[in-house]
Amino acid sequence: MKERMYCINTTSWISLRFVVSLVVFIGVMSLLGVVLVSPDYFDTGEMSYQKMWLSRMAVVFAICSLFSLSINDRKRDRFYSSVVWSLILLGGVEAIWGLGQIYGQVGSHHSLFALTGSFYNPGPYSGYLAMVFPVCLGEWLLLKDKANREWIEQGKYYVSLGVILLIICVLPAGMSRSAWLATVVSGLWVYGAHYSWGTRLRKIVKKYKKRVFLVAVIGGVVVSASGYALFFLxxxxxxxxxxxxxxxxxxxxxxxxxxxxxxxxxxxxxxxxxxxxxxxxxxxxxxxxxxxxxxxFNEYLQVAVEQGIPFLLVVLFVISFGLWKGVTEKRFSICGGVISVLIFACFSYPMQIPGFAVAFYFLLAACIVGRSRFYMLLFTVMITLWGTFYWNHNWYDACKRWSSCKMLYKIGAYQAAKEGYESLYSELNSNGAFLFEYGHCLHKLKDYESSTKILEEAIVYCNDPMVLNIIGKNYQAEGEYGKAEGWLIRSTHRLPNRIYPYYLLAKLYAEPGYRQLEKLKSIAEIVLTKEPKVQSTAVKEMREEVKKLVVSLNNNEENSN
Known part of the structure; x- marks a missing residue:
């Protein structure tokens, strides 16, 4: 009887542990799975749907996490396993998605690129695969070294190997040098850490100092040559x-x-x-x-610009602590993923994409949390606060309405578009692209004063020199030529490879109320001789118009003399 009761209790405990593991996996997957959600850019360039999804799924994760914390079982590192296998499965889906795009069976999310996965362009997509690669490699190496694998371990072995091969097939097509570098370095690190290369290398260095020096020199030359080739690619x-x-x-x-x-x-x-x-x-x-x-295109510089160098140092300290903790606990797979993102972040913007950013946060948390209930609770609170922020600052509905206004704007129905922009202003007044469209719409309606006011707000959120150009045109239309000149000169400084602001200056200097022949001749020479970044019909038309202006003013000057 006692044996039967013991078996029932044991079975119940095993079932409970399985349920808890499944709940944790669902919680982790609900957030990491946001990467598969369509970018849903509408026509506005926003990822508002991903942010809305994150805010909702943060609640799911919090519930699952709190449920797991209520079960006192320190024998399993459920959170770590859930993060690892969620990323491996998602990486496999992304790689298959990419293969479908390469073979033309699946549409991409960008008109200029065939390969984007679930992302908007190949860069972040390749970076995501580069992040998953060392995670797969680390798990595959662990399973490979196991002599007697259970059936579930055998399945994991083949899944991790399959995802590795899929990533290797897709990654070269992304043409992302930073992703290639991240993959190679993180992969070598995981492989070396797994087989204790550090200890072996120290022994080799002591025994063969001269040979090691020669190999190091040759290796340095090879690395330099590879870097040079990648640069000029x-x-x-x-x-x-x-x-x-x-x-x-x-x-x-x-x-x-x-x-x-x-x-x-x-x-x-x-x-x-x-x-x-x-x-x-x-x-x-x-x-x-x-x-x-x-x-x-460098997350460390981006953080320093926006939050200052001291904040950057704090961020680097937290990441360093996470890596130290992960290496100490021999969580090499996850540490490899973190290292990959850190390398990729030197050349791209992974933290600006919600689905990519949340994956990195979970990688770092998996290095630190382990079986600690305190760290798990702290991370749950942080994710909940992050989700709450997105819940309260979500532009999804506003972006859908903006998309409709944009259609009116594109077809020239400016009055109707203006009414839509006015209704959206209170929600989207910190979005540079929206403010530019609104301001340009007002310019087209000849409401120059209001247009200038909106565009001066846009400058804070948008560095496109077209904002400066339109402000200059507003002032010119109002007869404030000195102010117009100042704004247009600023535009030529902000992006000197554009011919358009020089063309606008030439027209300004030809204005009857602000005629300046010498300045016009100087600017006209720039318009006529400057090599544009992209040759187009518009450039030819601007040059023809400037030629006519110069000829006309020269003729007028000769006649007056």
Whole structure:
């Protein structure tokens, strides 16, 4: 009788443990699975649907997490296993999704790229696969070394191996050098940590010092040559990143302690690039590759710009603590994923994508939490607060209405579009793209004063020089030529490879009330001789119009003499 009762209790306990493990997995998967949710950009470039999904799923995760914490079982690291296998399964889905796009069976989310997975472009998609790769590799190595695998372990062995092979097939097609680098470095680290390469290398160095030095020199040459080849694989892109980092560093130097605040990067970068090119101490290559980026393409610089260097140091300390904890507990798979993201974050913007950011937070938490109920509770509270923020600051419904207004704006129904923009202003008044459209719509309706007011707000959230151009045109239309000139000159400094602001200046200098022939001739020469970033019909038309202006004014001057 006692034996029967013992068997029943044991079976019940095993069933309860299985239920708890399943609940934790559901909670983790509900949040990490947001990466599969369609970006739902509408026509507005927003990821509001992912943010809305995160806010709802944060509640699911909190409930699942609190339920698991109510069961006192320290024998299993459920959270770690759930994060690992959620990412492996999601990575497999993403890789299959990418293969379908390569073979034309699945549509991409960007008109210019065939391969995007569930993301908007190949860069973050490749970075996500690079993050999953070391996680798969670490788990596969652990299972590979097991002599007698149970049936479920055998299944995990083949699943992890299959995902590794799928990622290897898809990743080269993404053409993301940063993702390749992250994959190679993190993969080597996981493999080396698993087989204790550090200990072996120290023994080899002691025994074969001269040979090791020679191998190190050859390795250094190979790495340098590979870096050189990767740089020139897409040289313009690489030069563009270097310019972005240089300009971002200038912005950081102006406010190193407190930064410019959340979402302050675009304003800080726009002003810094304006000052940089205004000094005229730049190369032709820098002028050619300059753009109006939304992100720094380096998460460390982005954090320093927005929150200041002290905050960046705190963030790096937390990440370092997480890695130290993970390595100490020999959670090499998860640590490999963190390392991959840290490398990828040097060249891209993974933390600006909700689905990618939440995956990194869970990786870091899996390094730290372990079987600690306190750390798990703390992480649950943090995720709940994050979800609450997105719940209270979600633009999904507003973006759907904005998409309708945008259609009216595109077809020239500006009065109808204006009414829609007015109703949305209170919700989207911190969105640079929305404010630009609203301001430009008012410009088209010749409400120049209101247009200027809205566009001056847009400058804080948008570094596109078109904002400056429209403000200049507003002032010109109102007869305030001096102010118009100032704004248009700022536009030429912000992005000197664009011909349009020079063309607008030429028209300004030809205005009867502000006629300045010498300045017109100087600007006209720039318009006629400057090599545009992209040749187009619009450039040809602007040049023809400027030629006519110069000829007309010269004829008028000769006749007056």
């Amino acid at each position: 897409k040289a313009d892109s690489a030069n563009g990143r270097l310019l972005m980092w240089k300009v971002t560093s200038v912005a950081i130097a102006e406010k190193p302690l407190m930064g410019y605040g959340s979402n302050g990067f675009t304003y800080a970068y726009g002003r810094a690039q304006e000052k940089y090119f205004a000094n005229a101490n730049y190369s032709e290559t820098e002028e050619l590759v300059a753009g109006s980026p939304e992100y720094a």
